[in-house]
Amino acid sequence: xxxxxxxxxxxxxxxxxxxxxxxxxxxxxxxxxxxxxxxxxxxxxxxxxxxxxxxxxxxxxxxxxxxxxxxxxxxxxxxxxxxxxxxxxxxxxxxxxxxxxxxxxxxxxxxxxxxxxxxxxxxxxxxxxxxxxxxxxxxxxxxxxxxxxxxxxxxxxxxxxxxxxxxxxxxx
Amino acid sequence: xxxxxxxxxxxxxxxxxxxxxxxxxxxxxxxxxxxxxxxxxxxxxxxxxxxxxxxxxxxxxxxxxxxxxxxxxxxxxxxxxxxxxxxxxxxxxxxxxxxxxxxxxxxxxxxxxxxxxxxxxxxxxxxxxxxxxxxxxxxxxxxxxxxxxxxxxxxxxxxxxxxxxxxxxxxxxxxxxxxxxxxxxxxxxxxxxxxxxxxxxxxxxxxxxxxxxxxxxxxxxxxxxxxxxxxxxxxxxxxxxxxxxxxxxxxxxxxxxxxxxxxxxxxxxxxxxxxxxxxxxxxxxxxxxxxxxxxxxxxxxxxxxxxxxxxxxxxxxxxxxxxxxxxxxxxxxxxxxxxxxxxxxxxxxxxxxxx
Numbered sequence: 001x002x003x004x005x006x007x008x009x010x011x012x013x014x015x016x017x018x019x020x021x022x023x024x025x026x027x028x029x030x031x032x033x034x035x036x037x038x039x040x041x042x043x044x045x046x047x048x049x050x051x052x053x054x055x056x057x058x059x060x061x062x063x064x065x066x067x068x069x070x071x072x073x074x075x076x077x078x079x080x081x082x083x084x085x086x087x088x089x090x091x092x093x094x095x096x097x098x099x100x101x102x103x104x105x106x107x108x109x110x111x112x113x114x115x116x117x118x119x120x121x122x123x124x125x126x127x128x129x130x131x132x133x134x135x136x137x138x139x140x141x142x143x144x145x146x147x148x149x150x151x152x153x154x155x156x157x158x159x160x161x162x163x164x165x166x167x168x169x170x171x172x
Numbered sequence: 173x174x175x176x177x178x179x180x181x182x183x184x185x186x187x188x189x190x191x192x193x194x195x196x197x198x199x200x201x202x203x204x205x206x207x208x209x210x211x212x213x214x215x216x217x218x219x220x221x222x223x224x225x226x227x228x229x230x231x232x233x234x235x236x237x238x239x240x241x242x243x244x245x246x247x248x249x250x251x252x253x254x255x256x257x258x259x260x261x262x263x264x265x266x267x268x269x270x271x272x273x274x275x276x277x278x279x280x281x282x283x284x285x286x287x288x289x290x291x292x293x294x295x296x297x298x299x300x301x302x303x304x305x306x307x308x309x310x311x312x313x314x315x316x317x318x319x320x321x322x323x324x325x326x327x328x329x330x331x332x333x334x335x336x337x338x339x340x341x342x343x344x345x346x347x348x349x350x351x352x353x354x355x356x357x358x359x360x361x362x363x364x365x366x367x368x369x370x371x372x373x374x375x376x377x378x379x380x381x382x383x384x385x386x387x388x389x390x391x392x393x394x395x396x397x398x399x400x401x402x403x404x405x406x407x408x409x410x411x412x413x414x415x416x417x418x419x420x421x422x423x424x425x426x427x428x429x430x431x432x433x434x435x436x437x438x439x440x441x442x443x444x445x446x447x448x449x450x451x452x453x454x455x456x457x458x459x460x461x462x463x464x465x466x467x468x469x470x471x472x473x474x475x476x477x478x479x480x481x482x483x484x485x486x487x488x489x490x491x492x493x494x495x496x497x498x499x500x501x502x503x504x505x506x507x508x509x510x511x512x513x514x515x516x517x518x519x520x521x522x523x524x525x526x527x
Contacts, residue, residue, distance in 0.1 A: 029252070029321060036314065056303035064310025065340065071317050072336050075329070131300060131360055 008048040015041035028074045032067060039063045051129035183289045186280070191295055194474070195268050199435040200230035206485050213489045234428070242424040247324030256322055257422065257429035260315025263308040264436040270294065270301035271443050272363040274453045274469040282463040293453070293466070294363060301362040302354065305444060306347060309399065312437065313339045316418050319430070323421040331417025334496065335401055341503040342398040348511035349391035352518035353381050353448050356527050366452030378456040382449040384527070385518065389449045391511045396441045398503065400434070402484055404491040405499055442480035443473070450476050 018038040025031040039062045046055035088096075127133045138146050204219065204226060211218025220226040244253055274293035281288055298304055313336055320332020354360060357368045371379040382389045398405040419430040446452060453469035460468060494502070521527045 029249075029318075033252075033314075033318075052298060052300045053303070056300040056307055059307035060303060060310060064307055064313070065343070068310070068313045068317065068336060068340060071314070071321075072333070072340075075317065075321050075333065 004048050008045060011041045011044035028079050032070050032074060036063050036067050039067065053129060053131040053134050179289060182287065183291060186289060187291050187295055191268055191273065195265065195436060195439060198439050199432050202435045202481060203233065204229050209485045210489045237424055237428045240424040242426065245324060245421045248421065249322040249324065252318050252322035256315045256319035257426045259318060260312055260433045261429045263311040264433045264440065267305050267308045267440045269296045270298050270304050270362055271447060272366055272452060273473050274466045278463060278466040300360045302350065302360045310343055320418040325421060327420045328418045335418060338499065339399055341500060342395045345391060345503060345507040345511050346395035346399060348515050349388050349395060350448060351515050352385045352388045355518055355522050356384060362447050366447050366454065369451040369454055372456045378451055380449060380451040387514045391507060391514065392445060394507060396445065400438055400441060403488040404494050406493060438481060438484055439477065442477045445480055446473065446476040
């Protein structure tokens with residue numbers, strides 16, 4: 001077993017474990033912490049796949065910025081931890097389980113249809129996952145989705161500013 | 173274990189030993205430098221009793237803190253309270269893994285040692301080293317937030333809220349200040365950025381980025397003061413208002429870990445400024461045979477870094493503190509815009525082929 005395999009398996013296990021703990025924890029802060037661990041494990045998975053840029057950005061944007069804001073808001077609101085787990089009837093549980101199985105099956109189908117899923121790994125180009133190739137893709141093939149996502153974020157930001165704006169006296 | 177693997181592991185261990193020994197010694201002695209320099213600026217003596225000129229003071233401080241009682245306040249969330257100092261120290265120390273301290277690798281045989289090991293001048297050669305550094309810097313916020321939250325008392329909570337807002341705000345300006353360098357160098361790898369600054373103009377002005385991007389450097393310097401929560405931006409631990417900010421409830425070694433974080437982040441940021449804007453380990457016009465070249469370059473890197481560390485101390489004991497709203501206004505309404513305009517201008521110049 002190579003070092004990469006050990007690293008990837010460890011990161012996968014950590015990712016699944018932390019994802020479960022996010023749901024199972026009763027305290028919002030601890031949940032958020034496990035989500036950070038989850039994002040970190042996924043970053044390590046990107047690293048073992050050769051996506052150094054993606055891994056760095058995953059840490060920088062998700063763990064470093066978004067989750068910090070999450071924690072910040074949780075601290076400001078300071079919600080009390082849940083006293084008991086969510087109770088639900090057999091119908092809800094069964095439906096959730098069925099949906100989960102369906103989702104997992106469709107995901108596995110997608111994974112198995114990838115090239116090299118039979119055991120032979122498809123090789124990728126030398127510059128795969130580099131900053132340059134990611135940037136080139138973003139500004140050529142995926143330019144419109146990229147720009148649209150930017151506009152969407154801008155709209156959300158303007159909305160937040162409008163909602164948070166203090167009303168000036170005389171205005172209603 | 174075969175010889176090749178032993179050699180590889182040996183090489184990694186030696187370069188980790190070199191860099192982390194330097195960092196932790198630096199952290200210890202920065203506390204002494206800070207106290208002695210502040211004393212000198214205020215016409216006092218400072219700690220000069222333990223060892224010659226107080227040189228053993230950091231060791232004595234360490235020993236003292238090891239033997240102190242470690243108090244956990246009753247309102248604290250135990251697990252997170254213990255986790256917070258660990259989460260703040262690890263990213264600060266990890267960031268030294270990607271900073272290059274010299275140009276070429278050195279062979280241990282050149283130093284008269286029996287092993288034929290090539291010691292590289294950095295621990296990890298990452299193509300996105302700069303992004304890793306920024307990412308690690310942004311992870312330091314967690315320890316601060318959690319320290320404030322888990323202490324279960326009001327001053328740490330206020331300090332943590334302040335420092336989170338401050339660090340997030342200035343991270344943007346910090347990133348934007350660095351990007352022009354990346355644009356003209358065309359790489360996120362720190363060693364490539366340092367190598368690109370070789371040579372001189374007119375034979376005496378070194379080819380350093382600070383002369384190409386003076387504004388970028390200025391914005392980076394200001395953001396780093398805020399990121400490190402140093403005076404004039406040390407609102408998170410403003411002692412007249414918040415006792416000691418987010419680490420008020422910490423004692424003994426846990427407190428020392430926050431202290432070590434502060435100084436290792438300072439050293440990392442000084443090293444980052446040197447690497448990006450002051451040629452890193454470059455000594456213009458210097459050519460020497462190999463063991464000496466490595467040692468002189470590492471020494472030059474340490475000297476340049478120390479200059480900025482001295483600047484941090486100097487500014488701390490010179491300038492008064494800002495008000496919190498002034499700090500936020502400066503970050504969001506002035507620094508961010510200026511750094512953005514700087515980036516746009518450089519980007520246009522690069523696109524026009526001038527740079």
